[in-house]
Amino acid sequence: MSTEVINPATGEKIRNYEELSVNEAFEAVDKTHQVWQQWRNTTFNERSRYMLNAARILREEKEKWGQLMTAEMGKVTKSGIAEAEKCAWVCEYYANNAERFLQIEEVETDASKSFISYQPIGVVLAIMPWNFPFWQVLRFAAPALMAGNAGVLKHASNVPGCGKAIEEIFKRAGFPEHLFTTLLVGSDKVNDIIGHEKIRAVTLTGSTPAGQAVAARAGELLKKTVLELGGSDPYVVLADADLEATVEACVTSRLINTGQSCIAAKRFIVVKELKAQFESMMVEKMKSKVLGDPSDNQTDLGPMARADLRDDLHEQVRQSMDAGAKCLLGGEVPKGKGAFYPATVLTDVKPGMPAYDNELFGPVAAIIEALDERDAIRIANDTSFGLGAAVFTRNEQKGKHIAEYELEAGSCFVNSFVKSDPRLPFGGIKESGYGRELGVFGIREFVNIKTVYIK
Template sequence: WQVFRFAAPALMAGNAALLKHASNVCGSALEIEAVFREAGFPKDLFRVLLIESGEVAALIARPEIRAVTLTGSNRAGESVGAAAGKALKKTVLELGGSDPYVILADADVEHAVQVTVQSRLTNSGQSCIAAKRFIVVPEVREAFERGVVERMKLASCGDPMLESTQVGPLARLDLREGLHRQVRESVAAGARLILGGEIPSGPGAFYPPTVLSEVKPGMPAYDEEIFGPVAAIIPVKDEEAAIAVANDTSFGLGAAVFTRDLARGEKIAKERIEAGSCFVNALVKSDPRLPFGGIKESGYGREL
């Protein structure tokens, strides 16, 4: 869907498009190319390039390329941004996120649990706009934490081709190893592991729904993007501390605030939270009617 999100407006505006896919999904990229071809688009209007990452900078420098958009890691963003800047090409970078979901004292806890867990498990936790950091005030912490654990525990893991599956495998085995390292190092630094956290036996890059509590600065679960089904619960003393923690990150993609006072929630979302978009009592999502993108190290520019 991210490919179509960039391609649809670009093609409608009269451009052609080239897709350099992630290194592990060339099959998906070729299927997308086939979709455009079978839909009747002119030949070569949308093409997939089966090239190595090391060839991208030279491609960007070619005069035929007028603009570049990337959805990917911050490391990839730095590389593409540098190449595009050197060649004076317009650029949109949609990079990582460590989206905070702030649970205030007057929140509907049951609703907050449902939404935050749904967001956290989107694409098995592999979404830049998934809930990453669950920031909760004392009044509702116990109920919220208990609800998150219960709901994560019920998530069905298995074959991603089955409609009933909620958590499938991660994209690669090395990504699972990196995720597990983040969990282990967070626990070693004092985080409390209250669900999951163990690599299952058997084939596939599966990782179980995992919940960490007592997450604090200095832990990977606080400082880094967690790209997998791991919820990091961060207790704070009050609303002001919650907002400060929400903004205490190099990322700024999305955020959400949960409160029964909609006017207050909208004020916090509009004026206090540092993010490209902030939702009230709802999960972060893109909408084809609105431009989408982040601030800070989550990138720059907006996708239509």
Template sequence: MEWITAINPATEEVIKKYRPDSATTVQKKLKAGLQAFASWKQIAFEERARILRNAATILRNRKQEWAELMAKEMGKPIAQGRSEAEKCAWACEYYAQEAAQMLKPIEVPTDATRSFVTFEPLGLILAIMPWNFPFWQVFRFLAPHLMAGNTAVLKHASNVPGCALAIQEIMLEAGLPEGVFQTLMVPSAEVKNLIAHPAIAAVTLTGSTDAGRAVARQAGAYLKKTVLELGGSDAYVILPDADLEQAVETCVNSRLINSGQSCIAAKRFIVVHDVLRAFTERFVARMQEKKWGDPMDESVDIGPLARADLRNQLHRQVMRSVQAGAQCLVGGKIPKQKGAFYPPTVLTRVKKGMPAFDEELFGPVAAIIAARDEAEAIRLANDSSFGLGAAVFTRDRQKGEQITAHQLEAGNCFVNALVKSDPRLPFGGIKNSGYGRELGLFGIHEFVNIKTVYIA
């Protein structure tokens, strides 16, 4: 039996080992989730909302505890962990307030005496979630779909088992009935069997593109709906009329959020030639000012990467890019100390064909790409297999709106701001960044039966 082990990426120390669920335990949990669905879907919106509001209170009241847990298990800087807990609370409160209206039947005039569309829950949903936002990724799925009347089982990333169990604890303490939400302590190899299980009605995954393809194949074989939020290589376009101070500050913050381990972190900075030198100088200086180290230190901006193998993979991508002609202006060296640390790194002269252009760099590495003019900058931004997020920086807001709304190819496009998720807005990607949406009105409709009712 292979234990599920939590390792502190900053110290390399084993935090705790967890016994995986046996096959019998998994079967019992799936049966319990299916049985709980029969009663949970009948619960009034008001009662579901009360439980979510309770969860929001627990998240806020114990946010320091949750932040410390995230810091220990995956290296998130402590202040960012508190913010993550707050954002989870916001999502709970938002859907507690809005879900009933979002799921209200829609009357449609036809030849019938009455015809309308209603939104009915699907059943037990399997959520396969990543380690990088170990609370937020779960709650942004859980809040809307519990309000919709579904039940859920969570297969969390194996390096954050404590976070997975903590979320289950929060929901039970909030008053959620037994079986409505459960954590499965199983390795990734068991996902295929979970998807195949007749108790599972649908699957949501946040993870890598390769993981998304595997889940889509497996779920497709059983005609089970999936929502996939996958990788990204977000392009931020810097136009000549941009406010460079504001653009640099926003770009650096976006690249380094969660120590650079975010699917919607800015990764490629496409700068029109007129401001390339000025932007690069300011960007490098700001990156060098950022402090990396112990994630429990309140003054630290960048913690370790979540695992040593991920840090080593990132370094190989940097080295391959340099060998292909990129120039490393700062960083790019593995520190000689314990922990999966990687320093803020800036690559220039990045071109298509290099890992820094073509692949997702999941860590504090920025790729600066030169463009002759606005048209080439937009072309380079779209010249990617990914399509999760993008941004443009310009003082001309009308131009910025036109570019983001109609020219940039991504699911989330921002003007003069870093790309981020918001419970009020749909979130998701296109191309190799996945399909389907989380959050907002569109997110809550992903795992419901959009049912036509026709009364002659």
């Protein structure tokens, strides 16, 4: 069986990739486990040397990687280049900090000596999405390999070239062959691979249904999981917000990666006295964004990753409008080739509409009116998701309080759009998943936190 990769900007076939059988995938996992048996005993200095090499390759060849992302999933090339640079950053971050994060911690007890040791657990299976085809993988792989683990990647079926490229980067950087392996398999083989006895843990970034399925299978086998799932991030705009800066941040967040980001702003909850002005400013700013060829440096919005995803998004927009939402901008599928969808602004969005209840994974902004600050916070938390959230106010103390105590999400920002950073833990609550990536918490998710007690 083969996977056909289609360029979403042109609809043209790029190439076919042959998929592995279950037995072939199992053989690859076995090889990775065998290599891990030696890798687990390497020093942090050795691991760091290879990881810094990977960072160098990512940065030196960033244009090449950006163009690959453009071809396979339609990412605007300049954004793909920035993604490769961010991947280099996360490699450098863990190369320079892993030993400190995992150093022995002595604990005073009635023993002559007792301490906590962080030890690798083995082969970690990563099931990763197409929207950030390098970053999602590297933010798992950098801490996992630096902790002394091995990695097996099941990438999204429309970005197999990105998966194989990352495997090659690690090999070129000096990591042992098979320590990080990309498996070209379909989703129908994931359950079997999770069941392989040498897979010790699973990390997934993807939809909530995918996370539920993986968690159920891994839980049945008592294998640790980290899940980073969907989001419907609320951005709360209070009466004292700096509107110009607020709208700039809101539009930037909503349109990152052509709106195909779990932590992109999805719902804009605006107090009623600012609603009309916010709508006008958002429409003007969204209208200025250029939709077109993703390889052109003047382009802001490329195609969506697949035509079926574009069509699903348009159906959510249509259903929301049928239920009473007003379309202030966009909302129509462009004619011609490619999976394009324009920057779209919906307002008067209310419960029961897809734009209110569900994640809109594309360049569509949903504006929701709130009566006041308390109502805005209530609406922000009126979701099954809990990945990111933001609040905009000139009162920094008020913003800090709302972000820290009142917004129900894993990452809460004040006067800025939500973004991931290697130095800070990243993950969600509720249907947005559990566990954390990045920071010190990310590298400690897949280690044996071992107590050693000496009498």
